[in-house]
Amino acid sequence: MSATQSVVIGTARLGRRTKDLTKRLQPGDIAIIDHQDIDRVAAEALVERSPAAVLNVAASTSGRYPNAGPRILVDAGIVLVDELGSDVFEEVRDGQTVTITGGTVRLDDTVIAEGTAQDDDTIATSLEIAREGLSQQLEMFAENTMEYMLRERDLLLDGIGAPDVRTNLDGRPVLIVVRGYHYKEDLATLRPFMRENRPVLIGVDGGADAVIEAGFRPDMIIGDMDSVSDRALRSGAELVVHAYRDGRAPGLERLEELGLGDEVILFPASGTSEDIAMLLADEKDASVIVAVGTHGTLEEFLDKGRAGMSSTFLTRLRIGSKLVDAKGVSRLYRQRISTFQLVLLALAGLAALAVALWATPGGQALVQIFGARLDGLLSWFTLLFSPRATGS
Structure with missing residues (x-):
């Protein structure tokens, strides 16, 4: 049909x-x-x-x-x-x-x-x-990029405007989670990295829920707070509200209704929330910034269909070598051998040794002696618990 x-x-x-x-x-x-x-x-x-x-x-x-x-x-x-x-x-x-x-x-x-x-x-x-209209979109993208660069040059070049936060990011790896492209697969792959390196976990709006669903707790939530759950907001994470340049912060009203408005930090900036999360981590001297579900290719920039994605392009240029896409980490990172794997390796080695011994006359004799000693030990242990005969 x-x-x-x-x-x-x-x-x-x-x-x-x-x-x-x-x-x-x-x-x-x-x-x-x-x-x-x-x-x-x-x-x-x-x-x-x-x-x-x-x-x-x-x-x-x-x-x-x-x-x-x-x-x-x-x-x-x-x-x-x-x-x-x-x-x-x-x-x-x-x-x-x-x-x-x-x-x-x-x-x-x-x-x-x-x-x-x-x-x-x-x-x-x-x-x-x-595809025939793609060249026009690229021209618009370039124009928006230049406009953003001029408007946010202080933030991009000097970090001016980044607020002080309680969470210590200095010298620590930072994992920024956005509910975007293949975020679930990336988080699953990065679980060993997260357990062993204990990075600062920053959820961008709904990315905070993704962190919780993966079994972790976000240290910080950044965004306009429109797509994050109440549970995530109440998880104890530090809350940074993405505000407009003129100071308006629509997300603040929701936090105040939840009784969470007292310790909220405002970050006025244009661009996307994932951009300001990266800029904040870089400004606070994070050692490395791992991006999960964020936008990194031209297709992804255009796929969002809005001028604000030009800020993402420039933000990545600003951060430079500190930024690593989660997909790159999943290819390069290898988990250290776990205890379970070591036990399996030891058992496999013992099994190989037993097979080698059994294949030689001397080994067979050794196994027979060991079996006889084990049989004698079991007989002695059994006699300890057997009922004793009593005189009449």
């Missing part, structure tokens, strides 16, 4: 912000989103929740650049319908049952929207068109 003929029935779950919607999606639900140019991170988060379909009121690929999200969804077997129009959010209520037939969406027997059902062919065509 082709994508245009497929029929899917499920419970509608609506959310204009994909990262918020994924928290309450259940397998088999139909996710209704408003997400132009679905990026890799959003697509992987949706796939993890196993919805039956994704209905996008916007264009999953607008043509600005070749984004990876639509391909990930379709390859996972999730029905994807595009450009349904924003009226869907007015027509459908959360929890209602909707039916999808090709690109048509029905509520009961009423057609409420029609869009484009995506498949391998339509996605390939969209990506080909998007």
Whole structure:
């Protein structure tokens, strides 16, 4: 059956912000989103929740650049319908049952929207068109980079504006966790490094929850606090709120409602929260900065689809050799031999020695003598506990 003929029935779950919607999606639900140019991170988060379909009121690929999200969804077997129009959010209520037939969406027997059902062919065509506009995006990226460099030159060059923090980072390795590209795999690979080197753990917004899910506790949480759980905020980590340059800090209000506003530190800066986390670690003389789930390639910069990613590019230039991507660590780092491995090695050596002894006449005689001595010892031990005869 082709994508245009497929029929899917499920419970509608609506959310204009994909990262918020994924928290309450259940397998088999139909996710209704408003997400132009679905990026890799959003697509992987949706796939993890196993919805039956994704209905996008916007264009999953607008043509600005070749984004990876639509391909990930379709390859996972999730029905994807595009450009349904924003009226869907007015027509459908959360929890209602909707039916999808090709690109048509029905509520009961009423057609409420029609869009484009995506498949391998339509996605390939969209990506080909998007590649033609890539040069324009690179020009815009360069312009935004220059603008950011001029606006934040003091912070980039001299560290001016970085706040004082209680957490000691001087001379210590720092692990910065962002809930981004392959963060779970990176954290799993780095577990031996984290146990043996005990780095300072900094969670960037939802990255703090990723640290907790991995079995550790964040030392510091940095961000606008919009996608981190209350549990993580109450974990005892030092809280650094990413504020606007003019001092406004929307995340501070939430912390005050939780009773955590007294010891909050504000960090006014443009750019992304992962950038200021790296700049703070560098300014406080961290020995090495290991990045988990952050953005490091041109594809990832463009995949975020916003001008602010130019700050990430410049931040990486500023930090230089201190910054190591987690994927590089996973390839270079090797765990020291554990106690369990040493025991296995010793047992294997003893087994090899026993086989070698048994293969020689002298060894066989030695084994027979040892067996006789062991048999005598067992007989003596048995007599100790055997009932003694008593006189009449």
